[in-house]
Amino acid sequence: MLAATFADFMQQVVSGLASGGIYAALALALVIIHRSTGVINFSQGEMATLCTYIAWTLTVNHGWSYWPAFVATLGFSFVFGVATHRVVIRPVERGNVLRVVIVTIGLLIAINGFVVWQWSGEPQALQSPFGTDTIDIGGVVISWQDVGTILVTLGIVVLLWLLFQFTKLGLALRAAAVNPEEARLVGVRVTWMLALGWGLAAVLGAVAGMLTAPSVGLDPQMMQPILIYAFAAAVLGGIDSPFGAVVGGLTLGVMLNVIGVYVDFVGAELKLPVALLVILVVLLVRPSGIFGRPEVKRV
Amino acid sequence: MPNLLELDEVEARYGPVQALRGVSLTVDEGEVVSVLGANGAGKTTTLRAISGTVSRSGTIELSGKALKGGPEAAARAGVAHVPEGRGTFVELTVTENLRLGAYARRDRTIKDDIKRVSEYFPWMLERGGQRAGTLSGGEQQMLALARALMSRPRLLLLDEPSLGLAPMIVREFFRTVRHLNENEGLTVLVVEQDARIALASSARAYVLEVGRVALTGSSAELQGDENVRRSYLGY
Numbered sequence: 001m002l003a004a005t006f007a008d009f010m011q012q013v014v015s016g017l018a019s020g021g022i023y024a025a026l027a028l029a030l031v032i033i034h035r036s037t038g039v040i041n042f043s044q045g046e047m048a049t050l051c052t053y054i055a056w057t058l059t060v061n062h063g064w065s066y067w068p069a070f071v072a073t074l075g076f077s078f079v080f081g082v083a084t085h086r087v088v089i090r091p092v093e094r095g096n097v098l099r100v101v102i103v104t105i106g107l108l109i110a111i112n113g114f115v116v117w118q119w120s121g122e123p124q125a126l127q128s129p130f131g132t133d134t135i136d137i138g139g140v141v142i143s144w145q146d147v148g149t150i151l152v153t154l155g156i157v158v159l160l161w162l163l164f165q166f167t168k169l170g171l172a173l174r175a176a177a178v179n180p181e182e183a184r185l186v187g188v189r190v191t192w193m194l195a196l197g198w199g200l201a202a203v204l205g206a207v208a209g210m211l212t213a214p215s216v217g218l219d220p221q222m223m224q225p226i227l228i229y230a231f232a233a234a235v236l237g238g239i240d241s242p243f244g245a246v247v248g249g250l251t252l253g254v255m256l257n258v259i260g261v262y263v264d265f266v267g268a269e270l271k272l273p274v275a276l277l278v279i280l281v282v283l284l285v286r287p288s289g290i291f292g293r294p295e296v297k298r299v
Numbered sequence: 300m301p302n303l304l305e306l307d308e309v310e311a312r313y314g315p316v317q318a319l320r321g322v323s324l325t326v327d328e329g330e331v332v333s334v335l336g337a338n339g340a341g342k343t344t345t346l347r348a349i350s351g352t353v354s355r356s357g358t359i360e361l362s363g364k365a366l367k368g369g370p371e372a373a374a375r376a377g378v379a380h381v382p383e384g385r386g387t388f389v390e391l392t393v394t395e396n397l398r399l400g401a402y403a404r405r406d407r408t409i410k411d412d413i414k415r416v417s418e419y420f421p422w423m424l425e426r427g428g429q430r431a432g433t434l435s436g437g438e439q440q441m442l443a444l445a446r447a448l449m450s451r452p453r454l455l456l457l458d459e460p461s462l463g464l465a466p467m468i469v470r471e472f473f474r475t476v477r478h479l480n481e482n483e484g485l486t487v488l489v490v491e492q493d494a495r496i497a498l499a500s501s502a503r504a505y506v507l508e509v510g511r512v513a514l515t516g517s518s519a520e521l522q523g524d525e526n527v528r529r530s531y532l533g534y
Contacts, residue, residue: 168402171391175399178390185350185382186450187374187403 007139012257018146019229020253021153025208026223026230027237027245028157029201034239036177036197037089039100043107045227047084048205049220050111051077052213053119055206056126066129070210074203081202085195093194115220128214149211156207157246160200164242173197225272229256232275235282238292247291252278303328303486304349304454309357310510311341311348318344319355320510326454331480331487333497333518335531336507342490343383345507346456349373349488350380361454374403377453383462386443389432393423396431396442400449409449416445419475437468444475448485457489461496469493473500494531498522506531 026044033041041047054076058069088107092099130148134141164170175183176193183190208230209223216222233252237244255278256271266274282289302325311319319341326332336342348355350373351366359366361376370380379400380386388396397416401409417424420441426434431442440460447455457476461469473496479485491497498504498518506514506527514527521527 168398171395171398172402174391174395175388175402179388181352182382182386182388183399184370185352185374185380185386186399186446187371188399189371 007141008261009258010140011142012261013254014140014142014150015146016254016257017250018149018253019257020233020250021150022208022211022226022249023229023233023253024246024249025153025156025204025211026226027233027249028160028242029204029208030230030234031237031239031242031245032197032201032204034234035242036173036194037085037093037100039097039104040231040239041201042101042104042227043111044201044205044230045223046108046111046115047077047080047202048209048226049218049223050115051080051202051206052126052209052218052222053115055210056119056124056213056218059127060124066127070129073206073210077202077206078199081199082195084202085198089198090191090195112220119220121220123217123219126210126213126218130214145215152207152211156204160204161242169196228272229253229275232278234289235279236289238289240293241289241291244289244291248289302326303330303362304488305358305360305363306345306349307358307360309345309348309355309359311344311353311355313344313353318353318510319348321357322348322507322510322512324505324512324515326486326488329480329484329486330503331476331489331501333501333504334488334490334507335494335497335504335521335527336513337530338492339509340507341510342507343458344510346380346382346458346488346490349454349456350378352380371403374450377450378456379447379450379452379454380456381443381447381458381460383458385436385439387431387434387439387446389439390430392428392430393434393442394427396446397423397427397449400446401451403450412449412451416448419448419479420445437464437472440464440468440472441475444472448479453486455485455487457487457491459490459492461491461493469496476500494527498532 026048029044030040033039051073055069055073058064058072059066088103089100092103128145130144134143164174172183172188173193173196176188176190177197180190208226212222212226229252233249234245236252237248252275256274259266259274260268260271304326306322306324308321308323309319310317310321322341322345334342334345344353347353349359349366351369361378366373366376388399397413398409401412423442423445431439434442460472476487477500480487489497489501498521501518503516504518504521505512514521
């Protein structure tokens with residue numbers, strides 16, 4: 001009896017890690033843009049949805065298999081992110097932060113409208129690259145979909161970490177984000193670095209979207225709840241901490257899954273309010289998040 | 300032989316405020332030149348005009364070639380600008396700051412250069428993983444200088460390096476600059492509030508007043524000048 005209960009619990013944890021990986025990817029996208037542009041990109045979820053529709057079109061209309069479509073979509077999303085920054089964000093970037101925020105909200109509406117216009121609001125099915133099989137590890141039944149989701153999100157996060165930590169480009173990206181004036185003085189082309197940051201964020205969003213669609217179904221509103229979870233994850237980990245975004249995402253995924261199953265009145269319906277509660281509590285108790293540094297203003 | 304740096308009737312403005320009203324100056328290869336003046340005379344703006352961080356008009360030439368465009372272009376042309384108030388990336392480590400110093404260079408001898416530069420500042424090798432923001436003010440100023448050296452600059456611009464530092468640290472900083480000038484032929488244009496140490500460290504100096512060059516001469520001459528002594532040296 002107890003063994004069965006423990007196996008159930010572990011199952012919830014593993015599938016929570018899979019959802020958490022997706023939240024982490026999108027939260028990391030939010031953090032990258034917040035660090036470089038200084039705003040929350042409210043259109044991050046819709047950008048991900050658009051990219052996922054590209055993957056869907058490639059697989060369904062053009063007969064591509066999942067992985068080539070996945071890679072092509074990452075390429076598209078990168079260019080899309082860079083172009084979004086160059087064309088839409090850069091002209092309003094100087095000056096009031098609120099202007100940029102409003103532009104990202106405008107983008108959210110515009111992209112959502114475009115997606116509905118182009119692909120209709122009908123839900124579509126994106127095939128899962130991992131099949132529907134499960135494996136049994138000591139009584140804990142885990143779906144390949146969950147295992148694959150965890151591995152792909154972790155893989156992308158590790159690749160990004162290597163890029164930021166060990167390459168000249170990564171160093172320039174970080175320098176441009178933390179101190180743009182100084183970065184220009186050493187020769188970094190800052191506006192291009194910010195655009196690259198938007199590109200990388202869009203890639204992370206596309207990964208999140210393509211991993212979400214097989215299990216929940218693809219529709220124009222698909223990423224909206226995920227974006228709320230990603231907000232919660234980013235706030236929990238610290239909005240300026242990439243590491244915090246990943247830990248926050250995984251923590252939130254497991255927490256929501258476990259609460260959803262073991263706390264009767266929450267169920268599946270109240271998960272979103274729980275995420276909002278997390279945002280509220282963190283902002284009240286520790287506004288800089290678990291791994292964020294409190295903002296210090298020099299006098 | 301042309302001067303390494305030549306400014307001719309350079310003007311610059313911040314919105315409606317004109318900060319430079321026609322500054323002309325030259326710096327020869329291997330020279331240390333200082334720029335003195337009261338607050339608001341245009342000292343910092345002169346450096347910013349050279350590195351392209353303020354919009355300006357007039358001609359600015361490095362070895363006879365016009366410096367145009369923003370600071371990225373100036374950095375690529377060999378100008379290293381250490382701005383006022385420490386020029387470090389406080390969130391990045393000491394080593395990362397040094398690597399960024401060499402960003403505009405294309406060759407791959409960065410490790411050798413970190414070693415070479417660290418000979419002047421031995422503590423930097425041991426504390427390479429430390430975040431720059433946790434260094435003391437003096438150490439940050441040294442790091443800013445080391446980072447500038449990493450670019451193998453043809454011209455080093457220093458803006459108020461003495462600001463907020465203890466006198467002993469200031470002397471050590473200027474000693475290092477003189478050392479670099481004598482040993483490696485580094486050319487330096489330094490803006491300084493502390494006229495005494497600036498004149499002691501440079502061969503020539505310019506005195507700015509309300510955006511124009513009011514006086515120029517060898518540092519020894521200026522040290523002996525009655526007005527300079529009264530206005531800037533205070534004795």
